[in-house]
Amino acid sequence: MTKIIAILNHKGGVGKTTTTINLAAALQQKKKRVLAIDMDGQANLTESFGLSIEEEKTVYGAMKGEYPLPLVKxxxxxxIVPACLDLSAAESELINEPGRELILKGLIARLLDTQKFDYILIDCPPSLGLLTLNALTAADYLIIPVQAQFLAMRGMAKITNVIEIVRERLNPNLNIGGIVITQFDKRKTxxxxxxxxxxxxxxxxxxxTVIRDNVALAEAPIKGKNIFEYNKNSNGAKDYMSLAQEVLKLK
Known part of the structure; x- marks a missing residue:
């Protein structure tokens, strides 16, 4: 049974993409078949996997109905299902489409008719717009990365409110898989x-699991690598492997 996990926080810079990449890599090390979908118009996930943001086929074309979800290995x-910079335009282009919140769910269902994955991780944009709603409607679980910073709590009420609305109207099966504290430094009060x-x-x-502040986590995407390829002995690698072990226990 495929578990679909959306990784979301409408605040930028909290470690969403870092979590998506390295959780995917940790789950793969646990012999799981993993697909990562980039739903962010900044295409950071796509680039962090060493792919071009000018791939011929992306999630943008799939959302517009031009072709099925394109997979790049x-x-x-x-x-990976790559994104492109044009994806940001999808919000306005799809606004009049009937069932627009269900487009990604349908694309994933058709994909799973022919492909087998244990986990699908969706990297959401830092907003609560149509692309994020598509991810929440398709997902079984939500992982919320939260920085260990003073302002981190301010957005949590809004996220939990949106989750309740999505549960009520679009996806009664959506559960909070967990909140993961990122960029944590135990020396800081x-x-x-x-x-x-x-x-x-x-x-x-x-x-x-707490994701400690670790320079290797910032350096790895620059090389197009996950933390295990870049420095498997780093605190970042240890923390994401620990997180993966918790995610494997989600029922």
Whole structure:
């Protein structure tokens, strides 16, 4: 049974793409078949896998109904549905399409008729627009990366509100898989305080794994590599492998 996980926070710079890439890589190391879908018009996930943002076929054309979801296999064996800079235009271009929130769900269903994956990870844009709604409507679980920073909590109420609306109107099967605290430095009192607030507020919805602030995580995408290819002994690699072990336990 394929598990579809959307990785979302409408605040930028919290580690969504980093989490998508490295969680995908960790799950693959656990012998799982993994597909990563780039739904962000900035196409950072696509570039981080070492692909061009000018791929001939992307999720943009698939969303417009021009062809099925195009799969590109990275050198490490992970399959990717690439994005392009034009994807940002999809929000306005699809606004009058009937069932516009269900387009991605339909594309994934057709893909799974012919391909087998254990996990599909969707890297969402930093907004709560139509592309994100498509991801939430297709997903079984939501992972929310949250920076250990003071302003991190401010957006959480809005995200939980949107999740409730999506559950009610579009996807009753959507669950919060977990909140993962990123860019954590235990030497900083602020980081520890924010971490405590998040744990107190969301209790069992917070992953035990914390992603530590680690320079290797920032360097790896520049080389078109995941953290395991770049530095398998780094704290980043250890943390994402630990996160993957928790994700494997999601029912």
């Amino acid at each position: 990275a050198e490490n064996g992970i399959s 602020l980081n520890k305080n924010v971490s405590e607030i998040i744990n107190d507020s969301f209790c069992d919805k917070v992953f035990k």
